[in-house]
Amino acid sequence: MSVLTLGSIVSSLTCPRCRAALVASEGGFRCSGPGCNLSRPGAFPRVGGQPVLVDFEQSILEPQEFADAEAEQLPPVVHRWSLDRAPRWLRSILKPPNRVAARNVDALLSRLDGSATVLVVGGGTIGNGTERLYSDDRVRVIAFDIYRSPTTQFVADAHAIPLADGSVDAVVVQAVLEHVLDPERVVAEIWRVLRPNGLVYAETPFLQHVHAGPYDFTRFTSSGHRYLFRRFTELDAGPVAGPGTQLLWSVDHLLRGLLRSELAGKLARVALFGLRYLDRAVPDAYAMDAASAYFFLGERSERELTPQEIVRYYRGAQQLRS
Secondary structure, X not given: OOEOOHHHHHHHEEOOOOOOEEEEEOOEEEEOOXXXXXXXXXXXXXXXOEEEEOOHHHOOOOHHHHOOOOOOOXXXXXXXXXXXXXXXXXXHHHOOOOHHHHHHHHXXXXXXXOOEEEEEEOOOOOOOOOHHHHOOOOEEXXXXXXXXXXXXXXXXXXXXXXXXXXXXXXXXXXXXXXXXXXXXXXXXXXXXXXXXXXXXXXXXXXXXXXXXXXXXXXXXXXXXXHXXXXXXXXXXXXXXXXXXXXXXXXXXXXXXXXXXXXXXXXHHHHHOHHHHHHHXXXXXXXXXXXXXXXXXXXXXXXXXXXXHHHHHHOOOOOOOOO
């Protein structure tokens, strides 16, 4: 696995509040900025060996969540019927391989020259379809999440990424932007930490029901997703999954509500898994209007898409007729 060690990225770490460099301090780190409130010793403690680089005064995260250095860190919401507990064949039905992500990760990697540093935002687990990031010898992976894991080097809030300007060659942010309060601020942070002409790959839901409970905030149409990345040149974009997959989500949650049972919804997904194959029969223009999720592959740009351009960008089936 090509995940970098914490020691190898210390020189790139910055204060999430003032952007000054971090220095080692009392089992963790502190800001080196003399006027910063986070320059006090131990401002960023290590928890389970990983520093918590969060400005808690400007985050939904709370310091007591990280108070016990030995406590097991888990995602904010752990479902009773977790896929991790299911047999492999059942996991493949409930969560099939993301071939769209795999294709786009290959495309992203093909555009990177030589040894490249890729930042994974929300990298607490290896994303479906992103496995090649972790097996390509040319790639050095930096990853963080709001909980620690074997695939992260530090804990952070994506609204204030604790890395220096222009420090990475590419960013992957898969199924994350719906879980942040201010997606525009997060995308601005992604733009900031990318080098000139750096690459971003994002996947974000449109027609999906709430997941991760209280940590789910936002959805995007295709045009809205494009405008979110308006400071990037589009290389490719489109549906990750279409209306068939979206219908499967709806059946799942309809039965959950009718029967008050998450398990009933999961069983319906298994019984009706074939609905997702209807995505292949839906023309792209219709899929753009009814997708379960969208992807965006882009290149950092100094030019910003205008409001007039985003109206002309629309690619769905509801084209205006004169």
